[in-house]
Amino acid sequence: MTDSRSHWLIILSAIAVALLLPIVVRSNYLLHIMIMTEIYVILALSLNLVLGYAGLLSLAPPAFFGIGAYTSALLALRLHLPFWIDMAAAGVGGLVFAAAIGIPSLRLSRHSFVIVTLSFTLLAQLVATKWTGLTRGAMGLPGIPPATVVGIAVLGKVAWYYLIMSITLASLGFFTLLVRARLGRAILTVREDEILAQAAGINTWRVKLHTFAISGFLGGVAGSCYAHYITFIDPSVFDFYYMENLLIMVILGGSGTVWGVVAGAVIFNMIPELLRIHPELRTFLYGIVLLVAVSAAPEGLAGWVGARRVRQSQGSSPEVRGA
Amino acid sequence: MLFQHIANGLIQGSLYALIAVGLTLVYGVLEVVNFAHGELYMLAAFALYMAFSLLNLPYILAVGLTMLILMGLGFVVARTVIVPHLRRSFETTVLATLAASIILQNGARFVFTATPRQVIVPLEDVIVSLGRVIVTGHRLLVMVTAMIAFVALQLFVRRTRTGKAMRAVSQSKQACLMVGIDVRRIAVHTMVLGAALCALAGAMVAPLYDIFPAIGTTVVFKSFAVVIMGGMGNVPGAMIAAFMLGVCESLAGGYISMAAKDALGFSLMILVLMIRPDGLFGRRVRI
Numbered sequence: 001m002t003d004s005r006s007h008w009l010i011i012l013s014a015i016a017v018a019l020l021l022p023i024v025v026r027s028n029y030l031l032h033i034m035i036m037t038e039i040y041v042i043l044a045l046s047l048n049l050v051l052g053y054a055g056l057l058s059l060a061p062p063a064f065f066g067i068g069a070y071t072s073a074l075l076a077l078r079l080h081l082p083f084w085i086d087m088a089a090a091g092v093g094g095l096v097f098a099a100a101i102g103i104p105s106l107r108l109s110r111h112s113f114v115i116v117t118l119s120f121t122l123l124a125q126l127v128a129t130k131w132t133g134l135t136r137g138a139m140g141l142p143g144i145p146p147a148t149v150v151g152i153a154v155l156g157k158v159a160w161y162y163l164i165m166s167i168t169l170a171s172l173g174f175f176t177l178l179v180r181a182r183l184g185r186a187i188l189t190v191r192e193d194e195i196l197a198q199a200a201g202i203n204t205w206r207v208k209l210h211t212f213a214i215s216g217f218l219g220g221v222a223g224s225c226y227a228h229y230i231t232f233i234d235p236s237v238f239d240f241y242y243m244e245n246l247l248i249m250v251i252l253g254g255s256g257t258v259w260g261v262v263a264g265a266v267i268f269n270m271i272p273e274l275l276r277i278h279p280e281l282r283t284f285l286y287g288i289v290l291l292v293a294v295s296a297a298p299e300g301l302a303g304w305v306g307a308r309r310v311r312q313s314q315g316s317s318p319e320v321r322g323a
Numbered sequence: 324m325l326f327q328h329i330a331n332g333l334i335q336g337s338l339y340a341l342i343a344v345g346l347t348l349v350y351g352v353l354e355v356v357n358f359a360h361g362e363l364y365m366l367a368a369f370a371l372y373m374a375f376s377l378l379n380l381p382y383i384l385a386v387g388l389t390m391l392i393l394m395g396l397g398f399v400v401a402r403t404v405i406v407p408h409l410r411r412s413f414e415t416t417v418l419a420t421l422a423a424s425i426i427l428q429n430g431a432r433f434v435f436t437a438t439p440r441q442v443i444v445p446l447e448d449v450i451v452s453l454g455r456v457i458v459t460g461h462r463l464l465v466m467v468t469a470m471i472a473f474v475a476l477q478l479f480v481r482r483t484r485t486g487k488a489m490r491a492v493s494q495s496k497q498a499c500l501m502v503g504i505d506v507r508r509i510a511v512h513t514m515v516l517g518a519a520l521c522a523l524a525g526a527m528v529a530p531l532y533d534i535f536p537a538i539g540t541t542v543v544f545k546s547f548a549v550v551i552m553g554g555m556g557n558v559p560g561a562m563i564a565a566f567m568l569g570v571c572e573s574l575a576g577g578y579i580s581m582a583a584k585d586a587l588g589f590s591l592m593i594l595v596l597m598i599r600p601d602g603l604f605g606r607r608v609r610i
Contacts, residue, residue, distance in 0.1 A: 057418070104593050104596040107600055108596065111350075115547045116551075126586070130582040247421075280429060283429045284433070290425070294408075295408070295419065
């Protein structure tokens, strides 16, 4: 019990530190990185839900991110709708598209699911580039209006930091509740043993579909935050570059854990920015990191810490191993 | 016009077929989806560019050299990325090949930069007219070479010891271990074979378009659709599906719009998954 209490203590103090950071940090550049990290946390949760909890490798998160960004930007620019409605619509957009590709691709096998999700991301980018009537193609959509909260426009990095922090914390709360709820337990059963899950009366196809749709929702919300924060989007929002970063964050953070993935998102977004690694070199280096990671430590950071904890507790008293 | 579109589609189809057959072969034998397959095609195109345009080798020699280089590369990818993960979960192998794809594509971006290169192949300005259909000599050569390659592949997997061993591995890895077939060695052979087909595509079809580090992504995107439509692991199925997709795309591009042409592969793949989840010709692995 003490173990889980100290666990929560660490998490609460981390959140407190995150909330107080803008008081200390004055540099706009650092604040920008912190805001991007918040957006990455939402995206990493979206991938973690599918990869870590359902055990399905989805390569579609950049697609839902981009669909969310475009939905939000187009609603704001063409229909002048407020931020909250744009964001809700972006989430629903991600959810609908996830359901639409989940229905055919989850029926068969995990193998075809991977291929279909990757193809969907590539197709989404292609459509955003070619359908110039709607998206203005490679010219992108400039001048996306900033968010307004109770009538006040959110301007400046500090305000954005807190706005996106509130959305990120809400997503995190939603995520922790979800994985403890009925659906979360069902999805873990499906991951561990699909046949057993079916025998226990779980409709595995529907559970997977719901999980995938919710991950689409989170991806759409992240895309909406990004579009309104950056105020300009173009087809590069669908880039596979995001997928690579996400995989590193989720896998090295420890897929299937909540806080490991959050830590992964923070660490692997901060380090390359602070070391000022050129984005192209970063992609290359992250490719090598990813290859080494899946070869050497498929359980990730959290798995490594967990294994150490198990070893320690085994050393002292073997019966508290599950704590 | 109709026959011209069909002829163009068949040429495009031979590109998809050369890539997709290697992809589905690797899946059929090893149950690994090789996401780095498109990068092999891209590197073949650059190898040809260097051998033909920079070293000024005769075209036939340049193609031969490209094939040799790519077979070596296929060997390296197999040994470093695929063989170490053969016993791991499907997701692990996907992530490993995905990482390899990222490394190769961004490595190529460093070495060759993103500037598009053009290669002018010798037979491209020879015009051949068959009735009302006009094709260039090179495009005709592409189709003929693709056909020869597929016949050779079929003979290889049916007649040679290695080919028979590959088919055995695709049926049961356990049984192979019992009768003394080295699964790891066969895995390497399969990858080398797939890389050789990629080399043919990269050396013969890529020069019809611009050559730059991202070309593998578009081609592999279409090839995945072909692999799923043909039934994953089904080699003749992939071949037929590739030519079908090529012709359908050409017709869509000619009569509807270019955007419709690009979305067609994905739409057909989803349609096939909805109606016949095992692919048009069944998923029972046939190589």
